[in-house]
Amino acid sequence: MVSEKPLSIGSLRIDPPLVLAPMSGVTDMAFRRLVRECSPGAVGLVVSEFISIEGLTRNDLRSHRMLRFHPDEHPISIQIFGGEIDRMVEAAAIVQQTGVDVVDINCGCPVPKVVKRGGGAELLRRVQHLERMLRAVRRELSVPLTLKFRTGWDEESINCVEVAQMAEAAGVAMVMVHGRTRVQLYTGSADWELIGAVKQAVGIPVVGSGDVTSAAAAHERLAISGADGLAIGRGAMENPWLFGEIAAAVAGDTHPASTVDGRIAALRRYRALLDEQYPEKVTSARLRGMACRTLKGFPGSAALREAVSRTRSSDDLLAIVAGFEALPPAQQSARTAA
Numbered sequence: 001m002v003s004e005k006p007l008s009i010g011s012l013r014i015d016p017p018l019v020l021a022p023m024s025g026v027t028d029m030a031f032r033r034l035v036r037e038c039s040p041g042a043v044g045l046v047v048s049e050f051i052s053i054e055g056l057t058r059n060d061l062r063s064h065r066m067l068r069f070h071p072d073e074h075p076i077s078i079q080i081f082g083g084e085i086d087r088m089v090e091a092a093a094i095v096q097q098t099g100v101d102v103v104d105i106n107c108g109c110p111v112p113k114v115v116k117r118g119g120g121a122e123l124l125r126r127v128q129h130l131e132r133m134l135r136a137v138r139r140e141l142s143v144p145l146t147l148k149f150r151t152g153w154d155e156e157s158i159n160c161v162e163v164a165q166m167a168e169a170a171g172v173a174m175v176m177v178h179g180r181t182r183v184q185l186y187t188g189s190a191d192w193e194l195i196g197a198v199k200q201a202v203g204i205p206v207v208g209s210g211d212v213t214s215a216a217a218a219h220e221r222l223a224i225s226g227a228d229g230l231a232i233g234r235g236a237m238e239n240p241w242l243f244g245e246i247a248a249a250v251a252g253d254t255h256p257a258s259t260v261d262g263r264i265a266a267l268r269r270y271r272a273l274l275d276e277q278y279p280e281k282v283t284s285a286r287l288r289g290m291a292c293r294t295l296k297g298f299p300g301s302a303a304l305r306e307a308v309s310r311t312r313s314s315d316d317l318l319a320i321v322a323g324f325e326a327l328p329p330a331q332q333s334a335r336t337a338a
């Protein structure tokens, strides 16, 4: 089963070694807090959505707002992206001033807008430039620096082992590897054998990422790769209880399946957390997305999701889902495929 051994990023202990993966437009403060609350004690580290170094260094308000985190969120990592070395150093210093525990550099984003400006996965094609960047940022920071990257640009240029070794030599304290190439985007399945090759090649902790959607998948991916930890992205969007389920499986316990009432309560809580951060327009859009992803697997859930997708306000949405509360226990079914 998943290693019970905490992992260390420098002197920081990540226990259990389960990481909420960075997701743009998703892992804002509200979502990160919700996941920690749904999986109490089972999320070792949360990572922010990626933040532009251009935005941070040009004092863009939206980018600076994305730096916010709650005191309960420690340990927390903030991820930044971009291609210019001086700007990366300046942005890393801004991030460090927030009191964050870890600074992470994105080296995996496949989006053309990011790649064309030399950031994200483009850095995998400019390894010497990346090395200079990592060394310069490392000199600036007193908190640990980590790097998240894909296995390579494409099938013909897989270089995750080389990048991990270079990063370790440059003073990076942990690497997170998404087992797909840039060209693959999110297609196919993540290659956990390549993540295993990275693990064999470096002494710093290696966290694997890609397709961990259940405790069984966590077990299998760990067995293939021998990674020190797991990062969970899309699995947490559908099931913010997943970290708790994995941690329970490690401990040999069975984890109670989330009930319909539990999922509705989580939506109410998410709304309150979103309200602290955003105007209603943003809150209702994010809440709708979450409701459509989490309300699955019980009688009538397809119709409910359909109705939810048509709502235009958070109040309407919560009123509609309230009609499904207190279903008889037989219908409060376990999380099964919708």
Ligand SMILES: Cc1cc2nc3c(=O)[nH]c(=O)nc-3n(C[C@H](O)[C@H](O)[C@H](O)COP(=O)(O)O)c2cc1C
Pocket (backbone or CB within 6 Å): 021, 022, 023, 024, 025, 026, 049, 050, 079, 106, 107, 108, 109, 148, 178, 209, 210, 211, 212, 231, 232, 233, 234, 235
């Ligand atoms: C909507 C979405 C946004 C993402 N944004 C980021 C990001 O900002 N930074 C990053 O390093 N990876 C990002 N990723 C990649 C995830 O961190 C993760 O590596 C990938 O989704 C594979 O893991 P999963 O199968 O658990 O989702 C994103 C993925 C998704 C689905």
